Amino acid sequence: MPVLETSKLTKKFGKFSALEAVELQVNEGEIYGFIGPNGAGKSTTIRILLGMLRATSGKAEIFGMDVWKEAVDIHKRLAYVPGDVNLWPNLSGGEAIDLLLKMRGSLNRQKRNEMVERFGLDPKKKCRTYSKGNRQKVALIAAFASDAELFILDEPTSGLDPLMERIFQDCVWELKEQGKSVLLSSHILSEVERLCDTVGIIREGRLIESGSLKDMRHLTRTQLLVETKKPLIQLSQISGIHNVEQKEDATVFQVDSDRLDQVMIHLSGFGITRLESTPPALEDLFMRHYEHANDARVAGGAG
Amino acid sequence: MFQQTGTLLRFLLRLDRIKLGTWLAILIVSSLLTLQSLSDLYPEQADRDAMIETMQNPVMIAIAGKSEGLDHYGIGTMFAHQMILFTALAVGIMAILLTARRTRGEEEDGQLELLRSMPTGRQSQLAAVSLAMLIAFVLLALGLVFGIEAMQAQGTSLAGSLLYGAALGVIGLFFTGLTACFAQLSSTSRGTIGLSFGALIFFYLLRAIGDVSNETLTWLSPFGWIEMSQPYVVNRWQPVLLTFGVALLLHVAAFLLNEKRDFASGYLKAKPGKTHAGKLLSGPFSLLFRLQRTSLIAWTAGMVLLGAMYGSVLGDLEKYFQDNEMLQQILAAQPGFSLVDQSIGMLMFMLAIFASIPALMALLKLQGEEKKARLDLVYSLPQSRLRLMLDAWAAAVMIGTVMLLIAALGLAAAGNAVLDDPVGYAVFMKAAAVYLPAIWTLLGIAGLLIGILPKWSGLIWAYVAYAFIAVYMGDLLKMPGWLRKLSPFEFVPQIPVEKLHWGELSFLALFALIVFAAGLAGYRRRDLQG
Numbered sequence: 001m002p003v004l005e006t007s008k009l010t011k012k013f014g015k016f017s018a019l020e021a022v023e024l025q026v027n028e029g030e031i032y033g034f035i036g037p038n039g040a041g042k043s044t045t046i047r048i049l050l051g052m053l054r055a056t057s058g059k060a061e062i063f064g065m066d067v068w069k070e071a072v073d074i075h076k077r078l079a080y081v082p083g084d085v086n087l088w089p090n091l092s093g094g095e096a097i098d099l100l101l102k103m104r105g106s107l108n109r110q111k112r113n114e115m116v117e118r119f120g121l122d123p124k125k126k127c128r129t130y131s132k133g134n135r136q137k138v139a140l141i142a143a144f145a146s147d148a149e150l151f152i153l154d155e156p157t158s159g160l161d162p163l164m165e166r167i168f169q170d171c172v173w174e175l176k177e178q179g180k181s182v183l184l185s186s187h188i189l190s191e192v193e194r195l196c197d198t199v200g201i202i203r204e205g206r207l208i209e210s211g212s213l214k215d216m217r218h219l220t221r222t223q224l225l226v227e228t229k230k231p232l233i234q235l236s237q238i239s240g241i242h243n244v245e246q247k248e249d250a251t252v253f254q255v256d257s258d259r260l261d262q263v264m265i266h267l268s269g270f271g272i273t274r275l276e277s278t279p280p281a282l283e284d285l286f287m288r289h290y291e292h293a294n295d296a297r298v299a300g301g302a303g
Numbered sequence: 304m305f306q307q308t309g310t311l312l313r314f315l316l317r318l319d320r321i322k323l324g325t326w327l328a329i330l331i332v333s334s335l336l337t338l339q340s341l342s343d344l345y346p347e348q349a350d351r352d353a354m355i356e357t358m359q360n361p362v363m364i365a366i367a368g369k370s371e372g373l374d375h376y377g378i379g380t381m382f383a384h385q386m387i388l389f390t391a392l393a394v395g396i397m398a399i400l401l402t403a404r405r406t407r408g409e410e411e412d413g414q415l416e417l418l419r420s421m422p423t424g425r426q427s428q429l430a431a432v433s434l435a436m437l438i439a440f441v442l443l444a445l446g447l448v449f450g451i452e453a454m455q456a457q458g459t460s461l462a463g464s465l466l467y468g469a470a471l472g473v474i475g476l477f478f479t480g481l482t483a484c485f486a487q488l489s490s491t492s493r494g495t496i497g498l499s500f501g502a503l504i505f506f507y508l509l510r511a512i513g514d515v516s517n518e519t520l521t522w523l524s525p526f527g528w529i530e531m532s533q534p535y536v537v538n539r540w541q542p543v544l545l546t547f548g549v550a551l552l553l554h555v556a557a558f559l560l561n562e563k564r565d566f567a568s569g570y571l572k573a574k575p576g577k578t579h580a581g582k583l584l585s586g587p588f589s590l591l592f593r594l595q596r597t598s599l600i601a602w603t604a605g606m607v608l609l610g611a612m613y614g615s616v617l618g619d620l621e622k623y624f625q626d627n628e629m630l631q632q633i634l635a636a637q638p639g640f641s642l643v644d645q646s647i648g649m650l651m652f653m654l655a656i657f658a659s660i661p662a663l664m665a666l667l668k669l670q671g672e673e674k675k676a677r678l679d680l681v682y683s684l685p686q687s688r689l690r691l692m693l694d695a696w697a698a699a700v701m702i703g704t705v706m707l708l709i710a711a712l713g714l715a716a717a718g719n720a721v722l723d724d725p726v727g728y729a730v731f732m733k734a735a736a737v738y739l740p741a742i743w744t745l746l747g748i749a750g751l752l753i754g755i756l757p758k759w760s761g762l763i764w765a766y767v768a769y770a771f772i773a774v775y776m777g778d779l780l781k782m783p784g785w786l787r788k789l790s791p792f793e794f795v796p797q798i799p800v801e802k803l804h805w806g807e808l809s810f811l812a813l814f815a816l817i818v819f820a821a822g823l824a825g826y827r828r829r830d831l832q833g
Contacts, residue, residue: 050683052831072687080683086676088594089491092576095584102585103684124575128411128491139680152683 003028003150003181004049009058011044011205018044019205021058026150026183026198031176033196033213034185035286041205042185043083046154049183050080062150076105079148083155083185085135087127093138094123100142112145118167132159144171151175151182157191169195189282199282201289208289213282220285221254223278224263229271238266250274254284304562306424311431315405316438323439326397330471331446334390335454338382340780342456351376354779358384361619362646365511365612366653368526372536377458379535383467385779391474391529392507394443398436398478399499405432407486407495410567419566429483429561433554440475444468463535466543470529473546477525478503480553487560490569497598504605508612515616525549587686588694591668595661599702602661606706609657610713613650617643618721640800643718643726647734648797654710655738655792656771659745662703663763666746669695670753670760674832688827696750696819703742711735726799734798740811744791745770747815747822754825757832 004026011019019041026032036042047053048060051071060067062074087096097116101107116123119137127135136159143151151172157165172195175182186192192199193213200210209216221242226232227250235251236244240259245252255263316323345351355373357363370376370384406429409415415428424430447468451459478499485498506524513520513527521527528542564570583589592599624642669692672678681691715731745767752760773782773790787793794807 047831052679052682054828054830072685075683075685078683080680082676082679082683084676086679088590088672088677089493090594090597092578094578095576095580098580099584099590100680100684102580103587103681103686105685123578126573126576129573142680 001028002026003030004032004062004183006045006049006060007058009045009048009060010056011048011053012056017205019048019055022202022205022207023210024200024207026181028181029176029179030198031172031182031184031196033192033199034183034202035187035189035192035199035282036202037187037290040202042202043154044205045202046080046152046183046185049152050075077149078152079104079143079146079150080152081136081139081143081154081156083158085132085139087130087135087138089126089128091127092124093121093127093130093134096127096138097123097142097145100139101145104146104148106147108145108147112141115141115145118171119164133161133164136160137164140168140171144175149180151180153182154185155187156184157186157188165191189286193282201286203289209285216285217257217279220280220288221256222260223252223254223280225250225252225274225276225278226267226272227251227274228267229273232267232270238263254280304424304426305430306422306427308424308427308430308434311418311423311427312434315431315435319401319405319435322401323435326401327439327443327446330390330393330397330443331450334386334447335450337386337780338378338451338454338456341382341385342378342454344779344781345378345381348376351378351381354381360623360642360646361515361616362613362650364514365616368510368530369514370536371533377535378456379458379460379463382456382459383463383534383536387467387470387534388507388510388526388530390471391526392503394440394471394475395478395503396500398440398475399482399496399503401439402432402436402479402482403486403492403495403499405435406483407489407569408492410486411490411492416566426558426561429558433479433483436479437476440472440479443475444472447471459535462538466532466538466540467534469540470532470534470543470546473543473550474525474529476550477546477553480550480557483557484553484560487557487564488570490567490571490573494569494571497601501601501605508608511612512615515619586694587681587691588698590681591665591695591698594668594672595665598664599661602706603709606654606658606710607713610654610710610715611717613653614714614717614719615721617646617718620646621722621724641724643722643724644799645797647726647731648800650714651711651734651738651798652774652792652795654714654735655707655742655795656767658703658706658710658738659742659767661706662699662742662746663749663767665702666695666699666749666753667760667763670757673757678831682831689823692750692754692823692826696746699746700743703746704739707735707738707742708732730799733803737795737798737803737808738792740808740815741770741791741795743815744811744818747818750819750822751825752822754822754827754829757829 002025004024006022006024009019009022009024010017022041022045024032024034024045034042034045044053048055049062049067051067051074054068063077065074067074087093091099094116097112098107101112119141121134121137121141127138130138136156140156143153157168160168169191172182172184184192184196196213198210198212199216200207202208225247232251235241235253240256240263242254242256345354355376358367359373367385368388370380372380372384409428418428419425445468448464451464451467452461481502482495482499485502486495489495489498506526510521510524510526510530513522513524514530521531525546528546531542532539560570584593621641621643678691682688711731711734715726715728718731719725719728745763748766749760749763752763770790770792773787774792776782777787777793791811794811796803
């Protein structure tokens with residue numbers, strides 16, 4: 001059952017089209033990775049979902065309610081962490097966390113103190129003295145200490161150190177175990193890879209790819225590392241093989257998933273002594289989409 | 304230490320060219336327009352002598368300052384007397400805002416960190432800001448001198464004009480130096496601006512009390528020095544040189560303080576905050592109060608003080624009236640009302656204008672916070688926009704009401720302590736309360752701007768300035784009635800002299816409500832910034 005659903009979501013700022021017919025679907029208990037470079041429309045989408053911007057056309061619903069008209073009711077069951085956390089300079093971090101939790105409607109002191117401890121935040125410091133990472137911690141603590149059902153996290157780890165990033169990932173896993181849903185916007189692809197079930201890629205305001213990470217990988221390439229008795233020659237001439245590289249004794253290359261069978265038959269003729277296969281990194285998927293886009297643009301520009 | 308000051312100076316002048324240009328244009332043009340209208344309106348000595356009578360009482364001396372040239376009150380003397388203090392106040396505000404922004408403001412926001420990582424000296428930014436302000440105030444002085452000389456108004460002289468321009472220029476340098484010092488003491492730009500404005504108001508009040516009761520106090524205030532220069536009357540240069548000297552000392556102090564401290568720190572240390580939010584801090588309403596706590600405490604103290612100062616003047620006014628037979632004859636036309644009674648309305652008007660400032664700041668806070676993206680988290684909570692804006696409005700109405708009434712109370716208490724013939728507290732409070740609908744109107748219009756034209760919400764300050772000038776200078780400049788009626792304060796009766804018209808006040812209140820409701824509707828529909 002979808003917790004969050006948009007259809008043909010479009011937003012125009014004057015003549016500039018920030019979003020065009022975006023279709024998103026986050027199911028209950030799912031962690032959805034929303035990826036794209038800066039300026040692609042991630043934050044605009046999120047601000048529409050939060051009822052801060054009004055969609056020019058299209059539909060956006062959370063918990064089956066309209067995000068603009070029923071924002072207050074939706075927000076009772078939702079927690080949000082912005083990418084750029086701006087806090088009130090003359091409040092302490094502890095005061096800001098308490099205030100946010102109180103305004104949501106419930107302040108669970110035990111959970112709140114536990115989170116402050118986990119993230120190692122000094123709650124006595126004034127918000128004006130916090131670094132970007134510490135401001136992000138304040139928003140993360142206020143979100144994770146709430147009992148929301150849907151978490152919208154907009155690049156929540158861009159200022160965290162690797163230790164804190166790990167704690168953040170643990171917290172997200174715990175949410176998943178509790179059956180909660182998460183929309184995680186990020187451009188740290190390793191993080192998305194580790195956490196998300198489903199991924200949507202947005203480019204220039206359009207959602208160009210979405211589906212489960214597994215399916216997406218299946219449709220693409222596998223990376224192979226091979227050592228053989230006889231030297232491998234003329235590999236790149238075989239269809240379905242890309243990016244051949246020689247690494248000491250081994251050869252590394254990528255294979256289109258649907259050509260894997262033929263390639264393996266071909267390789268066995270050389271006497272395989274070592275074989276390692278790795279699934280394609282999300283980064284490869286991501287880069288491919290953008291490289292294609294750039295190629296197309298260059299071609300279009302020339303014509 | 305001062306490497307690249309020249310580069311930074313050019314950069315600053317470029318950055319602030321519009322702000323500086325606007326301030327200078329407004330200051331010079333409004334001065335020249337006033338001089339022109341005074342020449343047009345008071346061509347005869349008899350006109351001006353009549354005008355003096357209304358300016359010579361202690362209330363007006365406290366507000367506008369005194370003149371030593373009343374026995375030959377020419378246009379030049381009149382211009383300097385009426386304008387020098389108000390212009391000095393405006394110049395002070397300009398110096399504070401621009402200096403604080405480019406010193407502590409840039410340090411707080413991080414631009415200065417970038418600049419300091421370049422081959423620039425530790426003192427370069429401060430030096431560039433001081434030089435930029437020096438250039439601005441030299442231009443101001445030159446603009447005034449050339450402008451006034453070009454108009455060839457009666458009673459002006461080159462010597463007087465030079466002094467007039469120089470006096471206003473050095474007061475700007477004084478407040479630049481003072482703000483630069485406070486920028487070293489405080490570690491935030493809010494703190495810097497707060498301390499500087501506190502000093503500005505303190506010096507203004509010191510001069511007011513000094514002018515009315517004890518001249519020694521006047522000589523402790525830079526506004527007093529400027530006033531004592533008396534351009535076109537006796538043309539004293541010594542007080543202007545004194546101001547310039549003190550301004551230089553303040554600059555030296557600022558550089559010394561800047562040399563010794565760590566980047567981004569201040570000499571006044573911030574104390575640590577609380578681990579948990581108190582019971583009171585639980586929603587948008589309490590948040591708005593909390594964010595402005597320090598400034599509200601300062602405003603409350605300031606308003607009580609201002610009221611008490613005006614009140615203490617009433618005693619002098621009563622005595623002045625008893626000693627002045629001619630005034631007694633003029634006022635006999637209005638039997639039953641003393642000069643004290645007639646001044647209460649005017650004093651309450653001044654208090655109402657001041658009280659509207661913290662109220663408007665509280666309402667504009669909502670939009671300021673939105674622009675700084677500090678409300679993003681709040682908007683993601685189950686708090687409707689209707690609730691947010693209504694909370695801000697309720698806070699603003701409350702602040703305006705309390706500020707006005709508390710100042711009126713201060714006025715009543717101080718007034719009755721010095722008056723031989725006391726006026727009832729009820730009269731004072733009623734005279735103040737009738738101004739509330741006018742403050743609500745200002746809040747309503749501010750709400751409309753926030754809801755519909757958020758980018759232009761700062762325009763409300765221009766309207767407040769107009770609302771003040773239309774009433775305060777309306778008579779002096781002989782403005783036509785319809786122009787005056789664009790100010791909500793024009794509809795307010797001066798209690799106890801005038802009768803209370805419920806109709807006009809209800810109209811104002813209703814107008815305020817409708818305008819605000821329109822703003823509210825806009826706020827609920829529009830995209831949020833940030």
